[in-house]
Amino acid sequence: MPPPPLSLGDGPRLALLYAAVFAGIGVAMPFMPLWLASLGLGPERIGALVALPILVRIAVTAPLVGLIDRGIPARRLMVAGSLGLAATYALMPAAAPLGWPVLAALIALNAVGAAPLVPSLDYQSLAAVRRDPRLDYARIRLGGSLGFLAASLLGGWLLGLVGTGSIPSFLAGLELAAACGAALLLRGAEGGPPRARSSGRGRLPAALWLAIAAGAAIQASHAAVYAFGSIHWVSLGLAPATTGLAWGLGVVAEIAFFALVGRVPGLRDAPFRLLGLGAVAALLRWAGLLAASGLPALVLPLQALHGLTFGATQLGVMAALSRLAPEGARGAAQGTSAACAALASASATLASGVAYRAGGGSLAFGLMLPVAGLGLALTLAASHRSRR
Structure with missing residues (x-):
């Protein structure tokens, strides 16, 4: 309700x-x-x-x-x-x-x-x-x-x-x-008694499930950089202050994207375009961080992609929930999305730890490429399903 x-x-x-x-x-x-x-x-x-x-x-x-x-x-x-x-x-x-x-x-x-x-x-x-x-x-x-x-x-x-x-x-x-x-x-936002639901009303449509899974995969592809980014960058020779600057640049890019995206024609309330943008940016970002092993100066500009890899993905999932979740199941859809994202991120974090221990940052960031690719494939599937 x-x-x-x-x-x-x-x-x-x-x-x-x-x-x-x-x-x-x-x-x-x-x-x-x-x-x-x-x-x-x-x-x-x-x-x-x-x-x-x-x-x-x-x-x-x-x-x-x-x-x-x-x-x-x-x-x-x-x-x-x-x-x-x-x-x-x-x-x-x-x-x-x-x-x-x-x-x-x-x-x-x-x-x-x-x-x-x-x-x-x-x-x-x-x-x-x-x-x-x-x-x-x-x-x-x-x-x-x-x-x-x-x-x-x-x-x-x-x-x-x-x-x-x-x-x-x-x-x-x-x-x-x-x-x-x-x-x-939120004073005054209290709701009345719940409305009765029909037996099929609370079911989430397949397109929404695919969009939730796509967003979870793209966000999970951040696992290696969240867990091991600082360690890897310092090992490449970046000073701790520069590493801190890289993290700050990612947050600033996220803020800038949230502030400006509403002015971009065709992106506001366009869940699959936003998810696709986040997935493509993630593929570029993780591939770039692989190359950064030989060129540490790439780290700072690649961090600016956080505005898309996180920001566009977040907005895409929210737009999908708003457009596709049925009345009477919006709370369940919101909670399901958060739980799926947590499960995917936890799994990717464990996998990136194993990869980092086995092959360092290159293997860990390389492992995130197919995770982001899975997010892109699920986005395309969700978009196709929504048109049926």
């Missing part, structure tokens, strides 16, 4: 909420491993604890976000999830001395809280865009990229002053802010 209108100014309010949600991600992703290392945990245990939330999200995202189709408002899921994140982050320093199994249980609960946040916000944003054609999902989602970048920069500066021990408390504060943001910015 689609949520009722929020109010005037939906776009800015949703963009602010994206910024609040992604601020926590922008601190947790780069800095939580540092906190785990400060506890004296070894690399293998840290790796297991970092991978644990991915496994949890694969299992719980679709069922949790599917509650929207049963009448649980997205706003309520977001408030509950953010409060759960705040509570688990606040308890982590006390849990750490009790042993890593206790900490692992808390991290798993933390992942349950995080699982519905972004898909629920995407659901709410796509509903707003369908109601008001003047709204642009890309511009709204831009808030998340800006929030991620700002929080990463501010978090690094702040933690340099107060130390890594404050990371869980800092994250707890950010998640409390996100809970307040969801409660206030």
